[in-house]
Amino acid sequence: MTTRILFSGFGGQGILTLGQLIATIALNKGKEVTWMPSYGAEMRGGTANCSVIISDKMIGSPIANTNIDILCAMNIPSIVKFEDKVRPGGQIFINSSIIKDGIARTDVDALHIDASNIASKVGDLRVANMVMLAGFLQKTNLFTFEDVEEVLKQRFSGTRNEHLIPLNIEAVKQGMEATV
């Protein structure tokens, strides 16, 4: 079983961090995993994306911008660029606070998450990425809420950002409640 995930959004929306958290969860679960950021002549405020591939066997190319199983799209350019690259029957998690027109595809499983607005209500727009985790928790069996709690502790405990753990967990919870 191999899952090809592409995270895409504006620089600053926490796309790369979200991908790293999920990659770390996969590592914790003993899976093969790769995390690969897009890099190029990127500019501040421009688009960012990263590929995460999770598998039970050795992973070949770490780039998941075609034949995507799960697209986690946080802004409109992400939909323009990658909607067509999702495999039929794949999943698209849409930050509907920003992507108001939804998507054109009807052969994929789409979940609209009001991520940016929920994040603002929780207290910090920067946790919109964590709200998007609701898509994975509601629609996939890749990991559980407890796995998310564990990885946040693993990453932030003992750092200057330790106090942000409750905020991030609250963002995940609110995302789940909004998408029940």
Place this chain on the structure above:
Amino acid sequence: MKMLMKGNEAICEAAIVAGCKAFFGYPITPQNEIPEYMSLHMVKAGGAYVQAESEIGAINMCYGAAASGVRVMTSSSSPGIALKQEGMSYLAGANLPCVVVNVSRSGPGLGGILPAQGDYFQMTRGGGNGDYYTPVYAPFSVQEAVDLIFKAFDVADKYRTPVQMVADGMLGQMMEPCVIEPRPAVKVDKSWVTDGNSGKRPRNIVNSLNLSAEGLEQMNIQRFAQYKEIEKNETLVDYRVNDGDEIVIVAYGAPARVAVNAVDELNESGIKAGLIRPVTLWPYPYASFQNLPASVKHILVCELSMGQMIDDVKIAVAGKYPVHFYGRCGGVIFEPSEIVEAATKIVKGGA
């Protein structure tokens, strides 16, 4: 413990654990995580870190550090590696161990910052002036990069030669689980080093200048005798060819991961395909091409270049098989489907 690390950072951590005590570098994308990581962790490990004034400065600092007997490393990306060639030739001429990491990018000239493999000729044919080679390691995963860094320092010390590792932006930027644990280093005699003798032994001199024609010829002959030993002992290859395979794909480095996908897809589609992945580019695993199964009809070389390693494959097969090529360049990375299509056309078309 398994950690999720970027290739560039894992290379650094492995180097530090392998006992590297000095790093000299100069910024260039896509290897900037290397000097960044070293600037913090090399210093914490009690080593020396200098951001040099240029790539040329950095490689010559390596010369000095190597002559003093410490394990030393520098890194850069293709145009910067080109600048280092004079220093690498001097290191080779002075028989100095050093590890040079090339997180390569597309060229020629300043080129672009995306993955490419256009430095093959430069890396495997000496690169600088004079008669010399350097062992070249081409890992395709973060863990393999870690393992080969340990190897690179050992081989550099054992044979007193500069050693290169080539990665690219794909391997450098990607994160993968890896384990970095101390392992025993090769024991070598370093009585030749210039570390200050307080008059207690004859003075050591480290130099690449030799104005005696016969003397220099003898030095080169001795160096090439070492190269024979390196060819015999240090050639590495990932050989995945099975009886029944019709086509063998040859690829190296991170782009070989795409070839791994392509080989899987080909076998699923009913075309029996194998893979030869040279792990050392010099010495080249020529012998791996000598005893291919009788079922093999075609060789397909896949590179992110206009075709450079293909020359070594042609030397290896010596006309026994048709050698085909599929490549992309300029920073474009082939997708598995492109290799599958190229291989299918060759096998089905009997080209």
